[in-house]
Amino acid sequence: MKVVVAIDSFKGSLSSYELGQAIEVGVKRVYPEAEVIKVPIADGGEGTVASLVEGTKGKFVTVTVNNPLMEKIEARYGIMGDGKTAVIEMAEASGLPLIPVEKRNPMKTTTYGTGELIKDAILKGCREFIVGIGGSATNDAGLGMLQALGYKFLDENKKELGFGGEILSKVRYIDSTKSLPELKDCRFLVACDVDNPFYGPKGAAEIYSRQKGATEDMVKELDKGLKDLSEVIKKELDIDVSNLSGAGAAGGLGGGLVAFLNGKLSPGIDMILEKVGLEKELKDADFVITGEGRLDHQTAMGKAPVGVAKIAKKFDIPVIALAGGLTDDAVQTHEKGIDSFFSIINYPITLEEAMKKETAEKFVKGNTEEIFRLIKVCEKKYSK
Structure with missing residues (x-):
């Protein structure tokens, strides 16, 4: 018998790798x-680095970078087993949990630390990148990331601008002369599971910036900033990201x-x-x-x-899902190829x-x- 275990982490409990180890023990008891x-x-969010590094026998790298408020922290990324693909x-460097609630302000927060992770990987020889972009504390359109990679953003007087969402409306010129020359040889695959446009009623600022600390006035300013920046990008780079699905x-x-790194947006799970x-x-x-920590309609x-399950059904292979918690609407996953699912919780217990x-x-x-005991019983009964 061959059993393939491909299970997402139970967030805050067991990693994908640890779950695989435990499931193997259970299977081999029978x-x-x-x-x-x-x-x-x-799926491109938390656990992506660990799953791809462990799944390809790669390595983890820890570096000192700047958090969203330009304070030094330790952050980790991975290099896959091929030695050239960074995850x-x-x-890790620009996430919302890194900033206390009282200090959250997307006018000030920057993706600079994410750029520092990319730069470190480039200097270590990586030219392929998988970037998961969930859970940000920022609304700077990645300008901070680009600043860390050598880009400069200039105002109408060609004066270099600082960091954060507050510079979006001030950008008039893009200076890439000091950007890392290796960037031209790099490819960026971006794990993105939302379809929000760059700006507008469903854009980055309107939908997400409040949870990052934005006031109503900030939301309007950030949305205008993204619109203004998209026009500069179109003028300077001849690329239109204004209505691009996932740009927000x-x-x-x-x-x-x-716009700047020729990244390709793709659903995280398909890419991984x-x-x-x-x-x-x-x-x-x-x-x-x-499986995953909670099986529900979002699954x-x-x-x-x-x-x-989608891949398994190409070969007509039975799919069993395990989860920490199940909701009533988890039954919707049956229509998506999961044949049977089970909660691992055996008796009343605190979270x-x-x-x-x-x-x-x-x-x-x-x-x-x-x-698998049940599978064995069925095997014996119907093989007669």
């Missing part, structure tokens, strides 16, 4: 000779990556499953185990487990206790064992 292939995955979660992701970082070579592993599998809209690694591991091992 089928000791089973081949269990573990493919760590994520970066922008939230992460405070306009999606648009900035496309391709990178880890899941389809190749699935071709001759008997079962696929997937059915295209999150990691459904991405896995805090359930999320402890040792508890979650015990439940995952035990429930996987019971699932």
Whole structure:
């Protein structure tokens, strides 16, 4: 029997890799000779670096960068096993949790630290990049990231501007003469699971900036800034990001990556499953185990487990999902290729206790064992 495990992390509890290890134990309690292939995955958000590094036997790199308020912090990115592909979660350096609630202000916050992560990877020889852009504290359209890579943004008097969303409306000229020359050889794949345009009623500022600390006046100013910047980008670079689907992701970082670094926006899970070579592993599998911390209607809209199921169904392979929690509308995932799903929680327990690694591991091992015991019973009965 061959079982492929491609399960997203249980956020705050077990990583994709740790879940794979626990599921393998459960399977082999029933089928000791089973081949269990573990493919760590994520959907472009939290856990992306870990899944791609662990899944390709790569390495983690920790560097000192600037947080969204230009304060020094330690941040981590990954280099995949090929030695040339860097995996970066922008939230590591520019994420909302890095800033206390009382200091959140998208007029001031910058993506500079994300640019520092990219620069470090370039200097280490990377030329391929996978960038996850969820969870930002910023609304600067990636200008801070570009500043860290050597770009300068100038006002009407050709004076260099500072950082943050407050400079968006002031940009009149783009100076790339001091940008890293290696950028021309780099490719950026951007894991983006939202379709917001750069500005407007559904744009970056209007939809997301309030949660980053923006007042109503700031929302208007930031939205105008993104509109003004899009016109400068069109004039200076001959690229129109104004209505590009996904350009408004992460405070306009999606648009900035496309306009300045020729980034390609793609649903995170599709990109990552391709990178880890899941389809190749699935071709001759008997079962696929997937899942995530909470299975609900959002899962059915295209999150990691459904991405896995979509590939599995090409080969008519049964898909079983495990989750910490299930909602009533999780049944929608059946229509998306998940044949059966199970909660790992066996009895009433507090959330805090359930999320402890040792508890979650015990439940995952035990429930996987019971699932495969049932499979074995059915196998015996219907093979007669």
